[in-house]
Amino acid sequence: MTVHPHISVANIAEAFDAMHWRELNKVHLNASDIAPVMEMLAQNENIRVADIGESFEGRPIKRYSVGTGDKVILAWTQMHGDEPTATAAVLDWLQILTSAHALALSGLPADWMNQVTLYVVPMLNPDGAQRRTRVNGQGIDINRDAKALQSPEGRLLHDQVSELKPDIAFNLHDQNPYYTAGTSSNPATIAFLAPAYHEDKHVDGPRLRAKQLIAGMADVLGHYIPGCIARYDDTYSFRSFGDNIAATGASTILIESGAAKQDPNRQVARKMNVIALQSALEAFLNDTVNRYSLADYYRIPENREDGLCDMKLYNLTMGGDLPYLADISILIDGKNDTGTVGAIGDLRTINGFTNINGQGLKVLPEKGFEVDSPLTLNDETYLNLLKAGFSYFIDTQNQLSITTTMPVQVVATAPVATPLLPGAPAYFIVGDSHSNQPSAAVLNGRWHALG
Ligand SMILES: [Zn+2]
Known part of the structure; x- marks a missing residue:
């Protein structure tokens, strides 16, 4: 009592x-x-x-x-x-x-x-x-x-x-x-x-x-x-x-x-x-x-412990030719303002402060844009490249200048293609699970609709 x-x-x-x-x-x-x-x-x-x-x-x-x-x-x-x-x-x-x-x-x-x-x-x-x-x-x-x-x-x-x-x-x-x-x-x-x-x-x-x-x-x-x-x-x-x-x-x-x-x-x-x-x-x-x-x-x-995450995407389709369903949790470190992938899989025991239903959506393969000539990334050019499925930029010659206030993932050398894994920076593109048409981007752990 x-x-x-x-x-x-x-x-x-x-x-x-x-x-x-x-x-x-x-x-x-x-x-x-x-x-x-x-x-x-x-x-x-x-x-x-x-x-x-x-x-x-x-x-x-x-x-x-x-x-x-x-x-x-x-x-x-x-x-x-x-x-x-x-x-x-x-x-x-x-x-x-x-x-x-x-x-x-x-x-x-x-x-x-x-x-x-x-x-x-x-x-x-x-x-x-x-x-x-x-x-x-x-x-x-x-x-x-x-x-x-x-x-x-x-x-x-x-x-x-x-x-x-x-x-x-x-x-x-x-x-x-x-x-x-x-x-x-x-x-x-x-x-x-x-x-x-x-x-x-x-x-x-x-x-x-x-x-x-x-x-x-x-x-x-x-x-x-x-x-x-x-x-x-x-x-x-x-x-x-x-x-x-x-x-x-x-x-x-x-x-x-x-x-x-x-x-x-x-x-x-x-x-x-x-x-x-x-x-x-x-x-x-x-x-x-x-x-x-x-x-x-x-x-x-x-x-x-770990009962919550900042954002949870659930029931997403993942994988290329062998599709499967998974949930993804996103953690945001407020101190350093970095969003990372927390866990991937069955996350029914974890809730997000924000929860997004991923039914009918698919995580598209990570695709890097190779910057081979000077490029200014403003809101418009960035959005167009996101809509084309690019989730990060490979800038080996330091030719990228960024004016957009949206988060951008830049790498100095081309990475060997890797799947999205826990601990990775939370940058990826989500699209229609049938047409693969990009419809949203997760940028530094934040959800951006690509309307
Ligand atoms: Zn303490």
């Missing part, structure tokens, strides 16, 4: 809508993106700021705190530099938590700041954020450095945990957009985990509390994003921070922000982070954690 939330998160959702930092609605965040907001929060009389160290390349890492109570909560974000969603969320949360108006609407006890001290480290990996990489300035994945502690950022997090001894630790990440909630076709917009602290996955008191808190957060979020909440696999990860911090007796909670439909900047997950964090804080301080059970935690569907 699902327990209904007893907290006033609806008001927090409204507070988020009114108060979130609009300038942080971006696909990526680095230190200079958040600096003005950090500066404004530092002026807030309820917020204390501590310089706790520097990144490998010398960028400052700051800790913001609210409250003076004995109960301790520690949250950190963006230890993977290319995972910024929760950074915006914790900065929103600090703003909301320290607004008298928002607080009056919340379900927190009036004296909550005397009960708890909340520490937040936004953007633990500013060097990675600068380059938009998962790893830090040493190329180290900080989240695999919990034992070796060779990264300054990892040492800093380790020291914070040792010094503050948090009751609850929030480890905030982003996950790839292709996870689904269980076997559904819904994106896992939020995935939770109470990490194991031992290979045998024991559940001690703090881990039980983490699972109960997660069950409560999932229940609350279910009102906003039903069917889009998942539970991450809890295989013990010896080198990871979450697992090691769970071993210190902190109720450790991993939150992964994921995709939602039509939401490239993950603003849905951002808002859900704020609501989840707030609901956990309220449950902790109001002593309502025990309203949820382990069974409630395990009822959250599993976070299923």
Whole structure:
């Protein structure tokens, strides 16, 4: 039986809508993106700021705190530099938590700041954020450095945990957009985990509390994003921070922000982070954690990998003289703006954010246009060549100039003819399965009708 939330998160959702930092609605965040907001929060009389160290390349890492109570909560974000969603969320949360108006609407006890001290480290990996990489300035994945502690950022997090001894630790990440909630076709917009602290996955008191808190957060979020909440696999990860911090007796909670439909900047997950964090804080301080059970935690569907793709073409005809039916998934790497073929075959267990019925359509053989004299590719000449079935250009003499804004695949040497394979750049022509007349082109993973 699902327990209904007893907290006033609806008001927090409204507070988020009114108060979130609009300038942080971006696909990526680095230190200079958040600096003005950090500066404004530092002026807030309820917020204390501590310089706790520097990144490998010398960028400052700051800790913001609210409250003076004995109960301790520690949250950190963006230890993977290319995972910024929760950074915006914790900065929103600090703003909301320290607004008298928002607080009056919340379900927190009036004296909550005397009960708890909340520490937040936004953007633990500013060097990675600068380059938009998962790893830090040493190329180290900080989240695999919990034992070796060779990264300054990892040492800093380790020291914070040792010094503050948090009751609850929030480890905030982003996950790839292709996870689904269980076997559904819904994106896992939020995935939770109470990490194991031992290979045998024991559940001690703090881990039980983490699972109960997660069950409560999932229940609350279910009102906003039903069917889009998942539970991450809890295989013990010896080198990871979450697992090691769970071993210190902190109720450790991993939150992964994921995709939602039509939401490239993950603003849905951002808002859900704020609501989840707030609901956990309220449950902790109001002593309502025990309203949820382990069974409630395990009822959250599993976070299923590769359940989604950016575009799925299904029931296409492929092959020349020996035709067969297949589906093709397309993955788009937003960071580098490259579309690649994900998988080919029976993809019934994979759904696309966009799905195109390929019945009556055929993937035409890859055909390269040899550029043997100067050629300017504008929209018109390009479209004509696509309609003639050319999916790429062989430009050995550097004679091609491109003015079209449509994606063009150019190779410097003629490739040996290859079939379309997973991992290849997603450029191909689709035509009528009987007449072979080209009718559409997939260019860098995007569908273009050739009307
Ligand atoms: Zn991560």
